[in-house]
Amino acid sequence: MLQNQPIDIYCMANQDRSDRVRWLIEELGLDYRDHYLKRKNGDLNSPRYLALNPTGRVPTIVDNGKVIYESGAICLYLADKYRHKKELAPAFEADERAEYLQWMVWSVASLECVIAHMFTHVNTEAEKAETHAFVKKQCEIFQRALNPILEKQEYILKSGFSAADIMLAAVIPGAWDYLVEPNPAIKAYMNRLMQRPAAVKTRVFEVPDVSGH
Secondary structure, rough: OOOOEEEEEOOOOOOOHHHHHHHHHHHHHOEEEEEEHHHHHHHOOHHHHHHHHHOOOEEEEOOOOEEEEOOHHHHHHHHOOOOOOOOOOOOOOOOOOHHHHHHHHHHHHHHHHHHHHHHOOOOOOOHHHHHHHHHHHHHHHEEEEEHHHHHHOOOOOOOOOOOOHHHHHHHHHHHHHHHHOOHHHHHHHHHHOOOHHHHHHOOOOOOOOOOOO
Protein backbone atom coordinates (compact mmCIF):
# COMPACT_ATOMS: atom_id res chain seq x y z
CA MET A 1 0.00 0.00 0.00
CA LEU A 2 1.71 3.15 -1.22
CA GLN A 3 1.08 6.77 -0.44
CA ASN A 4 1.13 8.41 -3.86
CA GLN A 5 0.98 12.04 -2.79
CA PRO A 6 1.12 14.10 0.39
CA ILE A 7 -1.92 14.15 2.64
CA ASP A 8 -3.66 17.53 2.49
CA ILE A 9 -4.71 18.94 5.88
CA TYR A 10 -7.23 21.76 5.95
CA CYS A 11 -7.08 23.68 9.23
CA MET A 12 -7.08 27.15 10.76
CA ALA A 13 -3.99 26.87 12.99
CA ASN A 14 -1.34 24.36 14.01
CA GLN A 15 -2.99 23.94 17.40
CA ASP A 16 -6.63 23.53 16.45
CA ARG A 17 -8.01 19.99 16.24
CA SER A 18 -5.69 19.39 13.31
CA ASP A 19 -2.86 19.11 15.85
CA ARG A 20 -3.61 15.46 16.67
CA VAL A 21 -3.92 14.62 12.97
CA ARG A 22 -0.61 16.26 12.08
CA TRP A 23 1.13 14.59 15.03
CA LEU A 24 -0.13 11.17 13.99
CA ILE A 25 0.91 11.72 10.37
CA GLU A 26 4.38 12.72 11.54
CA GLU A 27 4.63 9.63 13.76
CA LEU A 28 3.66 7.51 10.75
CA GLY A 29 6.39 9.11 8.65
CA LEU A 30 4.01 10.34 5.94
CA ASP A 31 4.22 13.46 3.83
CA TYR A 32 1.57 16.15 4.25
CA ARG A 33 0.65 19.67 3.23
CA ASP A 34 -1.12 22.21 5.43
CA HIS A 35 -3.80 24.47 3.98
CA TYR A 36 -4.62 27.28 6.41
CA LEU A 37 -8.14 28.69 6.19
CA LYS A 38 -9.20 32.06 7.60
CA ARG A 39 -12.67 32.46 9.04
CA LYS A 40 -12.61 36.24 8.53
CA ASN A 41 -12.04 35.70 4.80
CA GLY A 42 -14.99 33.33 4.53
CA ASP A 43 -12.74 30.39 3.69
CA LEU A 44 -14.75 27.92 5.79
CA ASN A 45 -17.92 28.71 3.86
CA SER A 46 -16.43 28.92 0.42
CA PRO A 47 -18.00 26.61 -2.19
CA ARG A 48 -14.62 24.94 -2.69
CA TYR A 49 -14.23 24.04 0.97
CA LEU A 50 -17.88 23.13 1.53
CA ALA A 51 -17.50 20.65 -1.33
CA LEU A 52 -14.94 18.88 0.88
CA ASN A 53 -16.65 19.38 4.24
CA PRO A 54 -20.27 20.52 4.12
CA THR A 55 -20.20 21.36 7.84
CA GLY A 56 -17.67 24.13 7.21
CA ARG A 57 -15.45 23.03 10.09
CA VAL A 58 -11.86 21.85 10.47
CA PRO A 59 -9.90 19.66 10.21
CA THR A 60 -10.50 17.93 6.92
CA ILE A 61 -7.96 15.77 5.11
CA VAL A 62 -7.66 14.55 1.56
CA ASP A 63 -5.66 11.34 1.24
CA ASN A 64 -5.15 10.25 -2.36
CA GLY A 65 -8.57 11.64 -3.23
CA LYS A 66 -10.31 10.29 -0.12
CA VAL A 67 -11.93 13.10 1.87
CA ILE A 68 -12.44 12.67 5.61
CA TYR A 69 -13.43 15.06 8.38
CA GLU A 70 -13.81 14.81 12.19
CA SER A 71 -10.43 14.50 13.90
CA GLY A 72 -11.26 11.24 15.69
CA ALA A 73 -12.40 9.58 12.48
CA ILE A 74 -9.35 10.88 10.63
CA CYS A 75 -6.97 9.44 13.21
CA LEU A 76 -8.77 6.08 13.28
CA TYR A 77 -8.57 5.93 9.49
CA LEU A 78 -4.90 6.90 9.23
CA ALA A 79 -3.68 4.63 12.03
CA ASP A 80 -5.38 1.64 10.40
CA LYS A 81 -4.56 2.42 6.78
CA TYR A 82 -0.88 3.09 7.43
CA ARG A 83 -0.34 0.47 10.11
CA HIS A 84 2.28 -1.07 7.83
CA LYS A 85 4.35 2.09 8.34
CA LYS A 86 4.15 2.00 12.14
CA GLU A 87 1.87 0.02 14.44
CA LEU A 88 -0.04 2.79 16.16
CA ALA A 89 -3.33 0.87 16.16
CA PRO A 90 -3.90 -2.69 17.41
CA ALA A 91 -4.81 -5.19 14.72
CA PHE A 92 -8.53 -5.88 14.27
CA GLU A 93 -8.18 -9.29 15.94
CA ALA A 94 -5.98 -8.07 18.82
CA ASP A 95 -7.27 -8.24 22.38
CA GLU A 96 -6.47 -4.54 22.89
CA ARG A 97 -8.51 -3.42 19.89
CA ALA A 98 -11.61 -2.83 22.02
CA GLU A 99 -9.69 -0.76 24.59
CA TYR A 100 -8.06 1.21 21.81
CA LEU A 101 -11.41 2.10 20.24
CA GLN A 102 -12.79 2.97 23.65
CA TRP A 103 -10.05 5.53 24.35
CA MET A 104 -10.09 6.95 20.82
CA VAL A 105 -13.79 7.73 21.18
CA TRP A 106 -13.69 8.66 24.88
CA SER A 107 -11.08 11.34 24.28
CA VAL A 108 -13.50 13.37 22.14
CA ALA A 109 -16.96 12.16 23.16
CA SER A 110 -16.42 12.42 26.93
CA LEU A 111 -13.20 14.25 27.80
CA GLU A 112 -13.19 16.94 25.12
CA CYS A 113 -16.93 17.51 25.47
CA VAL A 114 -16.45 18.38 29.14
CA ILE A 115 -13.35 20.51 28.60
CA ALA A 116 -15.19 22.49 25.91
CA HIS A 117 -17.27 24.02 28.70
CA MET A 118 -14.12 25.88 29.81
CA PHE A 119 -14.16 27.85 26.57
CA THR A 120 -17.85 28.69 26.31
CA HIS A 121 -18.84 32.31 26.75
CA VAL A 122 -20.20 33.21 30.17
CA ASN A 123 -21.65 36.56 31.23
CA THR A 124 -20.95 36.68 34.95
CA GLU A 125 -18.35 35.59 37.47
CA ALA A 126 -20.96 33.31 39.01
CA GLU A 127 -21.47 31.53 35.69
CA LYS A 128 -17.71 31.21 35.29
CA ALA A 129 -17.39 29.69 38.77
CA GLU A 130 -20.23 27.29 38.02
CA THR A 131 -18.56 26.19 34.78
CA HIS A 132 -15.22 25.57 36.46
CA ALA A 133 -16.89 23.65 39.30
CA PHE A 134 -18.61 21.42 36.75
CA VAL A 135 -15.39 20.72 34.86
CA LYS A 136 -13.49 20.07 38.09
CA LYS A 137 -16.11 17.56 39.23
CA GLN A 138 -16.06 15.77 35.89
CA CYS A 139 -12.27 15.63 35.94
CA GLU A 140 -12.42 13.93 39.33
CA ILE A 141 -14.53 11.25 37.66
CA PHE A 142 -12.09 11.02 34.74
CA GLN A 143 -9.23 10.48 37.19
CA ARG A 144 -10.91 7.26 38.30
CA ALA A 145 -10.63 6.01 34.74
CA LEU A 146 -7.10 7.16 33.94
CA ASN A 147 -5.12 6.89 37.17
CA PRO A 148 -5.33 3.11 37.73
CA ILE A 149 -3.98 2.54 34.22
CA LEU A 150 -1.27 5.19 34.14
CA GLU A 151 -0.02 4.31 37.61
CA LYS A 152 1.04 0.89 36.33
CA GLN A 153 2.03 1.50 32.70
CA GLU A 154 3.57 4.25 30.57
CA TYR A 155 0.83 4.49 27.95
CA ILE A 156 -2.91 3.99 27.84
CA LEU A 157 -2.46 0.55 26.22
CA LYS A 158 -0.28 -2.09 27.81
CA SER A 159 1.37 -2.79 24.45
CA GLY A 160 2.77 0.74 24.28
CA PHE A 161 2.38 4.04 22.47
CA SER A 162 -0.57 4.26 20.08
CA ALA A 163 -2.84 6.72 18.32
CA ALA A 164 -5.04 6.63 21.44
CA ASP A 165 -2.27 8.41 23.35
CA ILE A 166 -2.17 11.10 20.69
CA MET A 167 -5.90 11.66 20.96
CA LEU A 168 -5.78 11.85 24.75
CA ALA A 169 -2.67 14.02 24.97
CA ALA A 170 -4.06 16.53 22.49
CA VAL A 171 -7.15 17.04 24.66
CA ILE A 172 -5.95 16.70 28.28
CA PRO A 173 -4.08 20.07 28.47
CA GLY A 174 -7.44 21.86 28.28
CA ALA A 175 -8.06 20.80 31.89
CA TRP A 176 -4.45 20.84 33.08
CA ASP A 177 -5.12 22.31 36.52
CA TYR A 178 -7.88 19.84 37.32
CA LEU A 179 -6.73 16.67 35.58
CA VAL A 180 -2.94 16.83 35.39
CA GLU A 181 -1.54 18.84 38.30
CA PRO A 182 -3.28 16.81 41.07
CA ASN A 183 -2.25 13.49 39.50
CA PRO A 184 1.45 12.51 39.33
CA ALA A 185 0.75 9.54 37.05
CA ILE A 186 -1.14 11.65 34.51
CA LYS A 187 1.48 14.41 34.72
CA ALA A 188 4.30 11.93 34.05
CA TYR A 189 2.27 10.51 31.15
CA MET A 190 1.81 13.94 29.62
CA ASN A 191 5.49 14.80 30.06
CA ARG A 192 6.45 11.64 28.17
CA LEU A 193 4.12 12.47 25.31
CA MET A 194 5.03 16.15 25.13
CA GLN A 195 8.68 15.21 24.64
CA ARG A 196 8.06 12.95 21.65
CA PRO A 197 9.97 14.35 18.64
CA ALA A 198 6.88 14.24 16.42
CA ALA A 199 4.86 16.22 18.96
CA VAL A 200 7.63 18.82 19.28
CA LYS A 201 8.05 19.08 15.52
CA THR A 202 4.35 19.58 14.90
CA ARG A 203 4.05 22.12 17.76
CA VAL A 204 1.08 20.37 19.34
CA PHE A 205 1.69 21.81 22.78
CA GLU A 206 2.53 25.39 21.85
CA VAL A 207 0.07 28.08 22.87
CA PRO A 208 -2.13 28.59 19.80
CA ASP A 209 -2.13 31.82 17.88
CA VAL A 210 -5.63 32.28 16.49
CA SER A 211 -5.23 35.90 15.42
CA GLY A 212 -6.63 36.41 12.00
CA HIS A 213 -8.44 33.08 12.03
